[in-house]
Amino acid sequence: MRINKLLIANRGEIALRILNTARSMGIECVTMHSKSDKKSQFVKSSDESFFLPNGYMDQDRILQKAKELNVDAIHPGYGFLSENAEFCEKVKSLDIKWIGPDAETIRLMGDKINSKDLCIKENIPTLMKSSNINSAEKIGFPILVKASAGGGGKGMRIVNSNNELKEAVTSAKREAKSSFGDDRVFLEKYIRKSRHIEVQILGDNHGNVIHLGERECSIQRRHQKIIEESPSSRLTEKLRSEITSTAVKLAKKLGYKSAGTVEFLFDEDTNEFWFLEVNTRLQVEHPVTEEVTGIDLVKEQINIAEGKKLGIKQDEIIAHGHAIEARLYAENPQNQFLPEIGRIEKIRFPHSDEIRWDSGIVSGDEITPEYDPMLAKVIAWGETREQAAKLLARELKSTHISGVITNKEFLVNCLENKSFLGGKTTSDFIERESKKLFSSIDKGLIDRSMKAAIIWLQETSKCGNSRLNFLPRNWTNGIMPHEQMIFSFEGEEYIYQYSNNQDVFEIHRKFFERISQSRGKILEFNENNLYFELDDSILNAQITESSGNITVNLGKGDITFKIKPRFVDPNEVVIEGGLSAPMPGKILNIKVKKNNKVKKGDTLITLEAMKMEHSIKANTDGVVEDVFVKAGEQVENGSLLMKIN
Numbered sequence: 001m002r003i004n005k006l007l008i009a010n011r012g013e014i015a016l017r018i019l020n021t022a023r024s025m026g027i028e029c030v031t032m033h034s035k036s037d038k039k040s041q042f043v044k045s046s047d048e049s050f051f052l053p054n055g056y057m058d059q060d061r062i063l064q065k066a067k068e069l070n071v072d073a074i075h076p077g078y079g080f081l082s083e084n085a086e087f088c089e090k091v092k093s094l095d096i097k098w099i100g101p102d103a104e105t106i107r108l109m110g111d112k113i114n115s116k117d118l119c120i121k122e123n124i125p126t127l128m129k130s131s132n133i134n135s136a137e138k139i140g141f142p143i144l145v146k147a148s149a150g151g152g153g154k155g156m157r158i159v160n161s162n163n164e165l166k167e168a169v170t171s172a173k174r175e176a177k178s179s180f181g182d183d184r185v186f187l188e189k190y191i192r193k194s195r196h197i198e199v200q201i202l203g204d205n206h207g208n209v210i211h212l213g214e215r216e217c218s219i220q221r222r223h224q225k226i227i228e229e230s231p232s233s234r235l236t237e238k239l240r241s242e243i244t245s246t247a248v249k250l251a252k253k254l255g256y257k258s259a260g261t262v263e264f265l266f267d268e269d270t271n272e273f274w275f276l277e278v279n280t281r282l283q284v285e286h287p288v289t290e291e292v293t294g295i296d297l298v299k300e301q302i303n304i305a306e307g308k309k310l311g312i313k314q315d316e317i318i319a320h321g322h323a324i325e326a327r328l329y330a331e332n333p334q335n336q337f338l339p340e341i342g343r344i345e346k347i348r349f350p351h352s353d354e355i356r357w358d359s360g361i362v363s364g365d366e367i368t369p370e371y372d373p374m375l376a377k378v379i380a381w382g383e384t385r386e387q388a389a390k391l392l393a394r395e396l397k398s399t400h401i402s403g404v405i406t407n408k409e410f411l412v413n414c415l416e417n418k419s420f421l422g423g424k425t426t427s428d429f430i431e432r433e434s435k436k437l438f439s440s441i442d443k444g445l446i447d448r449s450m451k452a453a454i455i456w457l458q459e460t461s462k463c464g465n466s467r468l469n470f471l472p473r474n475w476t477n478g479i480m481p482h483e484q485m486i487f488s489f490e491g492e493e494y495i496y497q498y499s500n501n502q503d504v505f506e507i508h509r510k511f512f513e514r515i516s517q518s519r520g521k522i523l524e525f526n527e528n529n530l531y532f533e534l535d536d537s538i539l540n541a542q543i544t545e546s547s548g549n550i551t552v553n554l555g556k557g558d559i560t561f562k563i564k565p566r567f568v569d570p571n572e573v574v575i576e577g578g579l580s581a582p583m584p585g586k587i588l589n590i591k592v593k594k595n596n597k598v599k600k601g602d603t604l605i606t607l608e609a610m611k612m613e614h615s616i617k618a619n620t621d622g623v624v625e626d627v628f629v630k631a632g633e634q635v636e637n638g639s640l641l642m643k644i645n
Contacts, residue, residue: 003027003072003097003306008046009062013360013377014282015042018075019040019296030069032062036368041360042304055370056080059087066096073097073305075298079372082281085108088626098250099305101203101280102260109254109278113568117594119275120552122166122253124246129188129275133169136162139189145169147176150183154612155179158190170605175586176611194427195266196220197232199247203256204304210314211244212289212297218425221337222612226407227286227414229324230292233385235425243273250278258304259286259297268426275562284327286379289356291323291381322385324392326411328359330373330401333410333438338582338614339373341637342366345403345546346528347375355380355395357455366510367404369584369609372397375406385423389415402544402551409557413437440490442560447494449552449559450487450533452541453505455520456530457485457550457563458505463525467519482506483588489561577625579616579642581635585609590631596624598644605629605641618644 005028006017019029019042031046034055043049049550050065052058057080066074074091076082082100084109091098100106108114128139136143136159145168157168179181190338200212216232217225235243247262261283263276273605286297295312303311330340335620346363359376367373378395382388393415396408414420419433428601487494498507505520523538524531530541542553551560589606592598597619605616623643629641 001072001097005030005069005071005073006099006302007032007062007066007069007071007074008042008077009056009074009081009330011037011040011042011371012080012292013042013358013374014077014079014284015495016045016360017358018077018298019045021296022075022302023359025030025299025302027302030071032056032065034370034566036366036370040365041362046332059084059090063090063094066091067094071096073099073302075099075301076281078281078284083279085110085183086240086328097305099301101254101256101260101508105254105256106280107282112146112277113184114276115277118253119250122250125249125272125274127189127191127276128517129186131186133187136165139187142190142192144188144190145172145185146188146599147172147180148182148186156184167603171613171615174222175590175608178608179475179612180273182508183373183466191265191267192428192539194218194226195232195268195425196263196276197235197243197266198261198263198279198283199244200283201247201251201256201260201343202297202304202310203251203258203260204310205257205307206309207255207309209248209251209256210310210312210317211248212293212295213319214240214243215283215285215288216425217285218427219420220427221333221430225285226327226329226411227323227324227425228288228327229388230288231319231322233425234268237539239273245271250275251556254278259301275325284374285325287356287377287379288323288325291356291379292319292321293317294320321381322388323379323381324385324388324415325377325379326392326396326415327374328376328378328396328411329407330367330375330404331407332405333407335582336614337407339369339407339609340367340402341369341373341584343546344401345377346400346551347402348400348528348542350395352395354391355381363639375401386421389421397557398553398555399558400542400544400551400553402549402560403546404421405560406558409441410437412557413439445554445556446489446561447509448539448558449541449554450494450496450519451505451520451534452530452532452539452554453487453543453550453552453561454485454496454507455505455522455532456525456541456543457545458498458500459522459525459530460527460545461636486564487547487561488564489559538554577620577644578640579604579619579644581607581637581639582614583607583609584637585614585635587629587631587633587635588613590627590629592624592627592642594624594627597626598622607635616641620644 006022007030008018021578022029029046031049032047033043081087087102088098088103116126142160145157155172157172159165159168172185173183195218199214203209215230217228219227261279266273285380331337344365356379361375380388380392393412396412482497483498485496508517521533544551585607601619603615607614625643625645627642
């Protein structure tokens, strides 16, 4: 049966991704939206969108509207209801096609304990695991506490000793219950120096199952992937054949239909691999497989749902070149990769021909604590792995984002890292290369960026002045006195003196090296761009100002710094020894009371934000002087939680 009308039961970039392919197949697309998504790009792009007052997990509302709108099929994307067997059954009971595997497969593979038991029965290599938390020493530390119904890094904790076990299990169970409605956890052996290898599979309703090669997704923070690639730089053809054939064997056993991913853990030292899980949905990182194979996975999913046989045989699939995907997040790598919220004042993608952008974000969009803070997936393809990495790094450097902190520069540091380019991308990559990945920005670049900001701010101020904006840029009736501007960046103040006479800016940093003394001249200027001379160089800067912050991109990545006001607001009081909320969220647990002694590194408060738990730890030894919040309370970003003396 042909699908003529499709409901996309998701949001953001994946909703747009599905919509684009469906449209190319002549299919009408319906979306759904929450209150905060009313003006989002996927809503604007759809043929019709209906409101979800209770959010994206409201099965009854979704099914009611699906029936009213006479949709032929539902595509769940990833996350939300994509791996909900009950929802799948309800969809089918309404004679609506489900674009995904059967409910039975979803239910079996969604339970990590039962899925591992099946693999053991089928002689598929599987890591030692146990549902008994008292068996940790038998398994051997380090171990991984994992939610049985989990995914996306939620409900997972690394434990190195018995002392950490109880708190890790409690926290993982609580997070799993919040995210998946199931608080069951199990213990699994943790391999520190490993690789995360996954195999893309496709199965139809006629018993045909194929694989589309492997992806490597070893570079992760908080157990969530940030860089993915295909193929893996580590696998030999023999190992590749062993892993992919194991994935197909399992998929055939399951009678798998639609797109799915079989995930494995690969030991770098021994070449052993073990089954991890099956994701019974489209993966976030599916674009890298599409780029190397030329196969549109969403199109294949729709064709399978319509009852068609796979249009390609295993020996016809040829991977060409190399593809790398970077996940661009609103998060602060310098603050344990915690999510950031706020308004995106400006976002400008270079949109190079060699680069694929999967994104649903535009300038003016709000990043809220309700949803995952991923802004975009950026995918580069090259003839070689090194070429793809360099293209992707260049694209990210040229991308301008202001208003929220992102992981953009961190991603660039990863892609340009020698260990990364050498293929040494084991799961300990971030920890192993941390000094290089979190390295400070070149002082010369900071200086040039601030000088560009001064020139741009002066011209912006003049253009915004109704009395002066008619004057030519080089007009003056005398020698202008020096003015002063102070910037703040990473805890350091930068004091500049400058003057503008006869179209030439004289700028120097006070009490700074002679090299900072510069002459600047505007060549072209508009609201967000400055094309200018600075000493012997001609530079092009993208610049955005918002709420006392200014973001400058000179083609080597964004640098954001504060403009220090001439007068300090007396209401802005910093309490010494104060512990503040790093993001908006709900206080789940307070582990200490007034007058309790604490040590640096102790967990004091547990905060829930974006369906994940975040431990707020003591930054010094001391005594709790006061606690300003209570369990269950909602707090804003920057709210004072506790004071330690």
